[in-house]
Amino acid sequence: MTGAPGGADRSWRSADPSDPSAARNVPALLLTLRKAEFTGSIVVASTPGGTIHLERGLITAIETPGAPAVGTLLLRSGRIAEADWTAAVADLPSGAHGDLGAVLVARGTIGAAELETVCASALFDAAFALVLSRPGGWQVAEADAPARIALRPGIEPRRLFEETARRVSLLTRLGSPPGALARVRIRPAGQAGAATAGIPARYRELLAAATGRRTARDLGFALGRGVFAVMLDLVRMDARHLLHREPAPAAPGGPAIGLRTPPAGPPPGVTGPLPRRIPGRRAPVGADGTPERRAERTGPSAQAAPPVPTESTWQTEKTEKSAP
Structure with a gap:
């Protein structure tokens, strides 16, 4: 899901289906974990990032600051009153990690079919929100707590990829990527x-x-x-x-390139007079008139500088950790 917007990234096809660490991106990882019937979560580190919950490899919920969660959809839309929501949370049998959806249905606050519809809507919307920003790394947690409200049994990863790609493609065709x-x-x-x-x-x-x-x-x-x-x-x-679209505000902090303030005093490490250059000589001479020789660079500092990461390297950068 955190591949290129519109599902254009298909690098998951070359991943080893039996090894989660070989996955090049989150879609590949989800397909691998589906085959392994993994239960746990994937924490995606990006902006805004989020947590993908899985049960036996099926995606049951996605929580991200980039899209309203089930609770927000229910409360802000008026489907559930604040007092009923608070009462259901208080009735959770297992504390904060209990099945809040089951409690809401048991109390008659919302019907099971309506809750399932809202859960599916929130899940697909959260997946859509995740592909709108450049992804970072991820971590896999097998013992992570499940979502308080989840869609069960869950959604197949491929179904989620297809729907996310359809939504991105539709908006793009309408002229608004x-x-x-x-x-x-x-x-x-x-x-x-x-x-x-x-x-x-x-x-x-x-x-x-x-x-x-x-x-x-x-x-x-x-x-x-x-x-x-x-x-x-x-x-x-x-x-x-x-309506009118206001341009996105400039990033805080001003331009990336600004005036440099010269430091006060001599540069660090200079304790004596600076070398002087004599016409006709290539190398500067010291205070005693003898030519100075450049120090040979040895050790790690003499090695070639590592390549600067580019925007295309995110596909292979990950911080995946799996519990034993």
């Missing part, structure tokens, strides 16, 4: 107020929540909607000239 759309901030267009009478209610909610400081992710959290669903509506609203 999701990676770029995720970075812009939304505000209503000047003429949006006069055109709100005939638009769907969800469009009006987006216009009311779009303050010019919120991204699609922010709007999803505010309204209890998935990030993909919000992006799709924003693209359609943009086609109707209902």
